Amino acid sequence: MDNQNTALNxxxxxxxxxxxxxxxxxxxxxxxxxxxxxxxxxxxxEDEDMDETDDVDMTM
Numbered sequence: 001m002d003n004q005n006t007a008l009n010x011x012x013x014x015x016x017x018x019x020x021x022x023x024x025x026x027x028x029x030x031x032x033x034x035x036x037x038x039x040x041x042x043x044x045x046e047d048e049d050m051d052e053t054d055d056v057d058m059t060m
Contacts, residue, residue, distance in 0.1 A: 016024040022038075025031035 014026045015022065
């Protein structure tokens with residue numbers, strides 16, 4: 001029973017982030033998969049931002 005309690009009370013740091021940036025990740029294979037998804041989402045977001053700015057009239 002003591003071993004189970006000790007295991008439950010230990011902290012595991014799997015990923016460390018700063019905002020949306022990944023600073024450290026415990027599992028490199030998972031990190032590579034995560035970055036592929038993250039980069040796709042970032043590209044989609046940038047494309048959507050570009051579409052929104054197309055409609056803005058910047059003349060004075």
